[in-house]
Amino acid sequence: xxxxxxxxxxxxxxxxxxNPSYRSRLRLNLRLRMGLxxxxxxxxxxxxxxxxxxxxxxxxxxxxxNLPISIxxxxxxxxxxxxxxxxxxxxxxxxxxxxxxxxxxxTTIATLVGLSAGYIGGWFERVVMLITDSFITIPVxxxxxxxxxxxxxxxSFWVVGLLLVIFGWAWGARTIRSMALSIRERxxxxxxRFSGAxxxxxxxxxxxxxxxxxIVVGFINxxxxxxxxxxxxxxxxxxxxxxxxxxxxxxxxxxxxxxxxGQYTWIVAPVVATVLxxxxxxxxxxxxxxxxxxxxxxx
Amino acid sequence: MGLIQYIAARVGVYLFVxxxxxxxxxxxxxxxxxxxxxxxxxxxxxxxxxxMDPEDVAELRASLSELYGLExxxxxxxxxxxxxxxxxxxxxxxxxxxxxxxxxxILVALxxxxxxxxxxxxxxxxxxxxxxxxxGFFHNKRTATMLEVVGVVLYPIPYYIxxxxxxxxxxxxxxxxxxxxxxxxxxxxxxxxxMILYNSALxxxxxxxxxFGWNILSMKSLSFSTKQEAFVNFARLKGVPPRTxxxxxxxxxxxxxxxxxxxxxxxxxxxxxxxxxILFSYPGLGLLMRSAVGSGDYNMLxxxxxxxxxxxxxxxxxxxxxxxxxxxxxRYR
Numbered sequence: 001x002x003x004x005x006x007x008x009x010x011x012x013x014x015x016x017x018x019n020p021s022y023r024s025r026l027r028l029n030l031r032l033r034m035g036l037x038x039x040x041x042x043x044x045x046x047x048x049x050x051x052x053x054x055x056x057x058x059x060x061x062x063x064x065x066n067l068p069i070s071i072x073x074x075x076x077x078x079x080x081x082x083x084x085x086x087x088x089x090x091x092x093x094x095x096x097x098x099x100x101x102x103x104x105x106x107t108t109i110a111t112l113v114g115l116s117a118g119y120i121g122g123w124f125e126r127v128v129m130l131i132t133d134s135f136i137t138i139p140v141x142x143x144x145x146x147x148x149x150x151x152x153x154x155x156s157f158w159v160v161g162l163l164l165v166i167f168g169w170a171w172g173a174r175t176i177r178s179m180a181l182s183i184r185e186r187x188x189x190x191x192x193r194f195s196g197a198x199x200x201x202x203x204x205x206x207x208x209x210x211x212x213x214x215i216v217v218g219f220i221n222x223x224x225x226x227x228x229x230x231x232x233x234x235x236x237x238x239x240x241x242x243x244x245x246x247x248x249x250x251x252x253x254x255x256x257x258x259x260x261x262g263q264y265t266w267i268v269a270p271v272v273a274t275v276l277x278x279x280x281x282x283x284x285x286x287x288x289x290x291x292x293x294x295x296x297x298x299x
Numbered sequence: 300m301g302l303i304q305y306i307a308a309r310v311g312v313y314l315f316v317x318x319x320x321x322x323x324x325x326x327x328x329x330x331x332x333x334x335x336x337x338x339x340x341x342x343x344x345x346x347x348x349x350x351m352d353p354e355d356v357a358e359l360r361a362s363l364s365e366l367y368g369l370e371x372x373x374x375x376x377x378x379x380x381x382x383x384x385x386x387x388x389x390x391x392x393x394x395x396x397x398x399x400x401x402x403x404x405i406l407v408a409l410x411x412x413x414x415x416x417x418x419x420x421x422x423x424x425x426x427x428x429x430x431x432x433x434x435g436f437f438h439n440k441r442t443a444t445m446l447e448v449v450g451v452v453l454y455p456i457p458y459y460i461x462x463x464x465x466x467x468x469x470x471x472x473x474x475x476x477x478x479x480x481x482x483x484x485x486x487x488x489x490x491x492x493x494m495i496l497y498n499s500a501l502x503x504x505x506x507x508x509x510x511f512g513w514n515i516l517s518m519k520s521l522s523f524s525t526k527q528e529a530f531v532n533f534a535r536l537k538g539v540p541p542r543t544x545x546x547x548x549x550x551x552x553x554x555x556x557x558x559x560x561x562x563x564x565x566x567x568x569x570x571x572x573x574x575x576x577i578l579f580s581y582p583g584l585g586l587l588m589r590s591a592v593g594s595g596d597y598n599m600l601x602x603x604x605x606x607x608x609x610x611x612x613x614x615x616x617x618x619x620x621x622x623x624x625x626x627x628x629x630r631y632r
Contacts, residue, residue, distance in 0.1 A: 031451075133312065134315060137611055138319065139567075139569045141569075141570035142570075142588060143323065143604060145592060145600075146327075146601075150328050235578070236589060259467065271464065271467075274457070275460060
């Protein structure tokens, strides 16, 4: 696999000096590098740090209230006697787990639906795309608000994830289908068909390698979507706010008027963390996208 | 003939989307392990402080079922719901301010949401596309790169974070704008318009900032690739002034995917607007929805959610119908 990629990239490297966008390629790789660095720090930090503590971040009154920033409490403690730093670490970890889990399911569904609709075509495609377009048009957030209201208190963190899967697959399916459509017309697909390959084989072995780069990009974007939507629900108190996530920490900060009592770290820290994490995800997805396009010589 | 077919196809999709949306709204809550009527009764019992007679409870349950159209089989409820929504646009009375119908509240809140949304979407779209066009057309200038960086940084920031940052900076640290919206009732005069604008400034700023990053990025890459096409080269060699090339050649063509993208992202834009309204207590559909959640007002919830689905689908339909007039190549499909 790796050698293939290198072989493919070889001719495009030779052309590079004549190509005016050489500088922009370097910049795009910078994007990918920055994005991956941010993500690595967040992922490694939030998954390993919890092993070094026996703190339950949600426990109230574990420490003195309203302590300032110190070595012992890196971001101070809040008005509920919780350590802000540890709460944030667990919040980032939980948000990442939710994002990756939701994105795995969403990407699988989107890939299956998109590839099959794009390749099989006919009435099957029309029906599937009509449903897909409806799911894109329907605003997800109000529906989640209603469901959040109905299951309030009894919901688990994973129910929220399941709802995100139900409403999150349509965008990816649409894009993958349009890519499959353009590939369907190419010669090597006919070649495979005439050689007696089955529909499933063609989708998996001939079309999938072409859309795989997009699937990776879509996967990262869906992580962003999932974390974002769960956090948005949590901020207005409609997710499982007892579980620390990037949204629930803001919910509690707003709920206890962190701004008015001057506890800026309580609200600023999650805001900064969210912005950095999302920037990291976004830089990684666009950086990867452009890198792949450059490798294939379509930059 | 082709135009009529195009319109018919769009309207068909529109009705189908409405149908799916309303069906999902109807069935999903019923699959959830929660019963609005039991919740409401529990809430009443809490308020009463002591448990009510079982007979009273049974009677209440029966009358509530009748009131909310929860009698009969699931299918007859469904047909009844569709009939009420599509034919009479009636969602029954509000729970929390009983006998006033839900529709009345929705009609009061709708202009606020639409006003805010239409204004901010237009501003964000126009501004973002103009900046993106400049950044893509003059792609090797340093300013263009900086504009792109602005887009990259702004785009992934979610609505609620932008809202919080604006509240923190422009309402709290520098108290220029109000923290939450307070509109005093009164006749519509100059003072009132000023008050509305002043109170809407922060929510509008949030929505514009959120919408604008994506427009910069996608317009930049679109205009950059359009600029390299043969017809643009031909125009340049023909001696068409650069300004005309930028507006009539590159912009006209790069605009089309942006219009399609706008239609497809109406749902996302609406999501953000509802959230922003909630965070700023702006008196639109979002706040109505949030307070309905707080008071367990299920009729209000169904009403507001159906209204948002109708609004988003209609906005998408309108953009789809405008599309053929913008496209210089094909009139209709």
